[in-house]
Every structure is written in C-alpha cells, then in structure tokens.
Amino acid sequence: MILDIKKLETGYGKLRVLRGVDLSVGRESVGLFGPNGAGKTTLINAIMGMVRPWAGSIEFEGAPIGGRPTHLVARAGIALVPQERELFPGMSVADNLELGAAYVPRGRDIIEKQLDTVLSLFPILKERYRQLVGTMSGGQQRMVAIGRALMANPILLILDEPSLGLQPSIVAEVFDRLSVLKKDVAILVTEQNVRESLRAIDRGYVIENGRVLLEDTAEGLAKNPHVVSAYLGL
Amino acid sequence: MKIRGAYIAAAVAAAIMIAFPAFLGAYPLNVARSVMTYMALAVSWDMLLRSGQISFGIAGLFGLGSYASILAVLRGGMDPLLSIAFAALVAGLVAFALGFAILRLRAMYFSITTLALMEIFRIIMHNLHDFSGGPEGVVLPEVIFGGDASALYWLCLGGLAVTIGASWYFERSKLRLALTAIRNDETSARSNGIDIFKYLLVAFVVTSTLQGMMGAIQVQSYGFTTPDTAFDANFTLLPLAMALLGGIHSTIGPMAGAVLLGIASEWLKLKIPYGHLVVYGVIIIIVILFMPNGLFGLARKAIRKAGGAGSPGSASNGSDAEEGAR
Numbered sequence: 332m333i334l335d336i337k338k339l340e341t342g343y344g345k346l347r348v349l350r351g352v353d354l355s356v357g358r359e360s361v362g363l364f365g366p367n368g369a370g371k372t373t374l375i376n377a378i379m380g381m382v383r384p385w386a387g388s389i390e391f392e393g394a395p396i397g398g399r400p401t402h403l404v405a406r407a408g409i410a411l412v413p414q415e416r417e418l419f420p421g422m423s424v425a426d427n428l429e430l431g432a433a434y435v436p437r438g439r440d441i442i443e444k445q446l447d448t449v450l451s452l453f454p455i456l457k458e459r460y461r462q463l464v465g466t467m468s469g470g471q472q473r474m475v476a477i478g479r480a481l482m483a484n485p486i487l488l489i490l491d492e493p494s495l496g497l498q499p500s501i502v503a504e505v506f507d508r509l510s511v512l513k514k515d516v517a518i519l520v521t522e523q524n525v526r527e528s529l530r531a532i533d534r535g536y537v538i539e540n541g542r543v544l545l546e547d548t549a550e551g552l553a554k555n556p557h558v559v560s561a562y563l564g565l
Numbered sequence: 566m567k568i569r570g571a572y573i574a575a576a577v578a579a580a581i582m583i584a585f586p587a588f589l590g591a592y593p594l595n596v597a598r599s600v601m602t603y604m605a606l607a608v609s610w611d612m613l614l615r616s617g618q619i620s621f622g623i624a625g626l627f628g629l630g631s632y633a634s635i636l637a638v639l640r641g642g643m644d645p646l647l648s649i650a651f652a653a654l655v656a657g658l659v660a661f662a663l664g665f666a667i668l669r670l671r672a673m674y675f676s677i678t679t680l681a682l683m684e685i686f687r688i689i690m691h692n693l694h695d696f697s698g699g700p701e702g703v704v705l706p707e708v709i710f711g712g713d714a715s716a717l718y719w720l721c722l723g724g725l726a727v728t729i730g731a732s733w734y735f736e737r738s739k740l741r742l743a744l745t746a747i748r749n750d751e752t753s754a755r756s757n758g759i760d761i762f763k764y765l766l767v768a769f770v771v772t773s774t775l776q777g778m779m780g781a782i783q784v785q786s787y788g789f790t791t792p793d794t795a796f797d798a799n800f801t802l803l804p805l806a807m808a809l810l811g812g813i814h815s816t817i818g819p820m821a822g823a824v825l826l827g828i829a830s831e832w833l834k835l836k837i838p839y840g841h842l843v844v845y846g847v848i849i850i851i852v853i854l855f856m857p858n859g860l861f862g863l864a865r866k867a868i869r870k871a872g873g874a875g876s877p878g879s880a881s882n883g884s885d886a887e888e889g890a891r
Contacts, residue, residue: 379756401755410756417753419746430742434758483758 332357333487333517334378334409338387339397341377348373350541351387356487360513362528362535362549363521364562370541371521372414375491378519379411380404392486406435410485412476414492420465424456427464427475431482441484448515449478452508470501477508487517494524506531525562529553537562582722586715594714598721598786600827602779605728606804607811607819609775612735613768615814617748618671620769621801622679623776625686628795630656630777631784632690635703638785640696645709649724649781656777657770664766680801687796702791709785717786724782728775732816735768744768799842803830806845809852812859821861 334356342348348370354363363371376382378389380401389397396404405411410431419427428449432442450457453474459467464475473493480488490509494502502524509518509531522528529535535552537545545555552558586594606623613620634652637643643651667678690697697703710716735741743764746754751761784790803826804819811822826848833841856863 381752381755400760401752402758402760405756405758413753413756417750417756419749419753421749422742422745426742426745430746430757433739433742434760479757 335390340386359533360518362532365538408486410480412490431479435483490520591714594718601725604823605725607807609772611808611819613772616744619676620679622682624800625683626773626776627780627800630780631795634781652781653778657774660773668765687792691792704789708788812861818861
C-alpha cells in the first residue's frame with residue numbers, strides 16, 4: 332500500500348472530528364465522499380501534517396508520517412491540491428509550476444518531463460504560461476493547482492474537493508483529466524460531487540460523522556442504496 | 566536582450582558611482598554616503614518584506630552593528646576594517662538567535678517585537694556605562710582611512726554593493742519563489758515542500774547582517790556614536806518610506822525611493838529643520854493610499870500600457886499586479 336491509515340483519531344481543540352478511520356490507497360484512484368463536516372478535509376490535513384493525530388497511525392510507503400511537518404510530507408512524495416486552490420495570484424503560471432517542483436528533491440530531467448506532462452494534460456496552461464494566475468478563470472486556476480501539484484512528480488496526489496465552485500462543464504473536464512492521470516500516479520480525491528467522481532475512481536469510501544461508513548469499488552458504490560439516495564439524489 | 570540592457574545600464578551606473586569622488590567635493594560625497602546608507606537599509610528591509618514580514622527593527626540592528634564595530638576597535642584593538650565584518654557577523658548571530666523566537670510570530674506581533682528590539686538594544690547600551698560609554702557614547706581616536714572623503718565614500722559604496730548583490734541573489738535564486746510563496750499563503754507554501762521557518766531565518770539573518778554592516782560603516786566613518794544616534798528611529802522610518810515610495814518587493818524600487826527621498830531630505834532639512842519628518846509621514850500615507858506599488862510599480866504599469874502588448878500579467882514576477890490579482 333502507498334498510504335495506509337489505521338484507527339486514526341484527531342480533531343481541533345476538544346472537538347473530535349475523526350473517530351477511528353481506516354483507509355488505504357494503493358496504485359489506484361480512491362474517492363472519499365461524505366457530507367460537509369464529515370471529516371474529509373480533516374483527514375487530508377492529518378495526512379499532510381497540518382493536524383496532529385491523537386491516536387492511530389498514518390503510513391506512507393511503509394514509513395510513519397503522522398505528525399511530520401508538512402514540507403517533509405510533501406518532499407516524501409505527497410502532493411496536495413487544496414480545496415481553496417491556494418495558488419499564488421501575483422505569480423505567473425510558469426512561476427506557480429516552477430514552485431511546485433522547486434523544493435522537492437527531484438532531478439532536472441524529471442522536472443522537465445513533468446512540465447511536458449502538465450502542459451500536454453492542460454494545453455491552456457501553455458497558452459497562458461506567462462499570465463498572472465490571479466487574472467485567470469476559476470477552472471483555469473484549478474488546472475494550475477493540479478499542474479503545480481504534479482510538478483513535484485508525486486507518488487500520491489491528493490485533491491480536496493476539486494469541483495468546488497466550478498461550472499459543470501469544467502468539473503467534467505477536471506475529472507476527465509484525473510481519469511488520465513490515475514495511470515501514472517495514485518490519487519485520493521475528496522468530493523461532494525459523487526456522480527462525476529465515480530467516473531474517475533477505482534474505489535471509494537463514504538465517511539460520515541468521522542467514521543468510515545462504507546468502502547467499495549466505484550461500481551459497488553454506484554449501486555449502493557445509501558450512496559444512491561444520499562449522494563446521487565436518485 | 567532586455568536583461569543584457571539592464572546589465573549594461575547597471576555597469577554604467579556603477580562606473581559613474583565609482584567615479585563620483587573624482588568630480589564631487591566633500592559635502593556632496595557626504596550626502597551621497599547618507600543616501601547610500603539609507604538605500605542599503607531600504608533594500609535590506611525590502612528583502613525581508615518579500616516574505617511578508619514587516620520589520621521595524623532596522624535601527625536596532627544598525628545600532629547594534631555600530632556599537633559592535635566601535636567597541637571592537639576601542640576595547641579589543643581590532644582593525645577598523647575588520648571590525649566592520651565583525652559587526653556584521655555579530656548582527657547576524659544575534660538575529661540568528663533571536664530568530665528562533667520571533668520568527669514564530671506573524672504580522673503585527675512580529676513588527677512590534679522587532680520595534681521593541683531597537684529599544685532593548687538602546688537601553689542596554691545606555692546603561693552599560695563602563696563598556697559602552699553610557700548615554701554620552703564612545704569616540705574613536707581616529708576615523709577610518711584618516712577621514713579621507715573619497716575613501717569613506719568608496720567604503721560606503723562597497724557596503725551598498727554587497728547589499729544590492731545579496732538582494733539580486735534573493736531575486737534570482739530559489740529564495741524568490743520561497744519568499745513569495747510564504748508571503749502569499751503559508752499553508753500552500755508548506756504543502757509545496759517549503760520549510761517556512763528555514764527561509765524566514767535565512768532572510769532575517771542576511772538582512773540583519775547587512776543592516777549591522779551598514780551601522781558599522783557609518784560609525785567608522787563618523788568616529789563616534791551614542792545610544793540615541795545609533796538607534797535613531799530615522800534608521801527605521803526613512804528606509805521604510807524610501808522603499809514604499811520607490812516600490813516594494815524589488816531591488817530597484819527601494820533604490821529609486823532612496824535617491825529621491827534621500828536628496829529631498831537633504832534639501833528639506835535645510836528648509837524646514839525637523840519638519841522633514843512630517844514630509845516623510847505624508848509621503849508614506851500618500852503612497853499607501855494611492856500607489857501601493859510605488860513609483861516603480863507605476864512606471865512598470867505605464868510601460869506595459871505603452872507597449873500595449875500581451876496579457877495583463879505578462880511579467881513573470883510582477884508583484885505590482887499582485888494586489889490587483891487577489
């Protein structure tokens with residue numbers, strides 16, 4: 332397993348958010364679904380070292396990473412596309428992409444290969460290469476955010492609600508790209524837009540009230556009565 | 566071609582500055598030294614500002630460098646020139662030690678703490694009568710280079726060149742991306758593998774070293790210091806006003822601001838003694854309200870408009886567009 336989480340408990344102050352979460356990601360694309368406040372972003376924060384685990388373990392490629400500083404988690408090979416894009420608006424697309432690779436120990440040849448990958452995956456970024464990110468549309472900014480994360484040549488790519496705030500046609504485009512990406516990189520994606528994301532994942536978890544309620548393949552989840560009624564609106 | 570032109574312009578400017586003593590008298594050289602000192606302080610202040618940290622501690626580190634240099638010569642018998650390097654090292658080491666505590670702070674908490682440093686250093690020097698000379702300060706038996714105006718000018722120019730070189734390196738190395746990322750969003754910077762504390766510490770130590778060095782050059786050039794002159798608040802306020810006027814987050818902006826405000830301040834001091842401080846205050850207010858990117862930002866915008874080509878953000882590191890882009 333690339334990422335192996337066992338009985339993870341954590342929260343903020345006295346508020347317990349995660350109550351013993353078990354989750355694993357292999358060389359595949361995994362979805363994490365649940366309503367607002369279920370603990371999806373907290374789980375990502377715990378993986379990225381932004382929140383300290385209270386109990387349980389987080390292992391990445393067999394090594395414990397729970398509580399490690401975020402920059403070391405990133406250098407180990409986990410790249411995050413945060414919920415609020417969190418790009419650098421005053422910097423160009425080129426600078427944002429360069430930044431994604433600048434502080435992780437990767438060779439120059441790998442960086443150049445990743446840049447080719449990103450620009451072929453999102454051709455619009457090639458056209459807007461020198462444009463300031465703050466002047467781009469929400470969808471284009473999302474592409475920059477994913478591109479920046481890919482520049483680090485990650486082993487695991489985590490996307491926190493990539494469809495948030497995007498129009499449906501752009502959402503479909505983003506998930507199309509993720510379907511392509513999953514051949515080369517392990518993906519963990521949290522989403523509320525379950526319908527679109529089921530197209531791009533191999534397996535998924537449903538998390539509610541800080542606990543894993545369901546775990547199944549994409550096909551299994553699409554047929555599950557709870558998922559159908561609560562997340563697919565059928 | 567654009568970069569080559571900039572290098573040629575910089576080389577010509579440097580040659581002219583080196584040659585100044587050949588055709589300027591003692592007073593203009595003295596004014597030039599003052600402008601260069603403030604320019605170096607403005608550039609060094611801006612270097613840390615690129616990380617988003619606003620320091621009000623310039624005078625503290627400048628004064629610390631002054632005292633480290635003059636006391637090393639007086640009490641330790643050190644060579645005056647060597648004492649400048651020693652003072653820079655002392656300022657850097659103090660910043661390194663203090664950095665572990667104060668670089669955990671952000672925004673106004675960091676700013677206020679750096680402001681307090683100035684007062685703490687001043688009070689220490691004020692009260693160490695036997696060592697620092699107390700409120701009366703200390704006097705060197707002889708000014709460096711025998712007070713030769715040209716040599717003093719070149720010494721100050723050397724200090725400025727080191728500062729500009731460091732700033733240039735900050736702008737062209739990985740530091741630029743790291744500091745810009747930290748300024749924009751620390752969480753995002755961290756998740757891109759940036760060790761925030763390390764880069765802030767590097768920036769704080771380097772800028773403090775430069776400020777200490779300029780303090781040492783100043784004290785060796787004048788041959789005396791007191792707590793009130795070494796830790797004068799002007800050494801904080803003027804560089805700040807200069808950088809804001811010229812344009813922040815660049816090397817050239819604070820330099821341009823220093824030339825304009827430095828020369829204006831000499832004129833204002835003669836016309837309205839002490840009133841020039843009011844003018845600085847007005848300048849800071851006007852700049853913050855009406856041109857947050859300073860004169861250099863305005864010039865860049867004008868050039869971009871005149872050129873009329875390309876996208877709104879064709880500058881790759883155009884911090885002037887940053888506010889608008891948010």
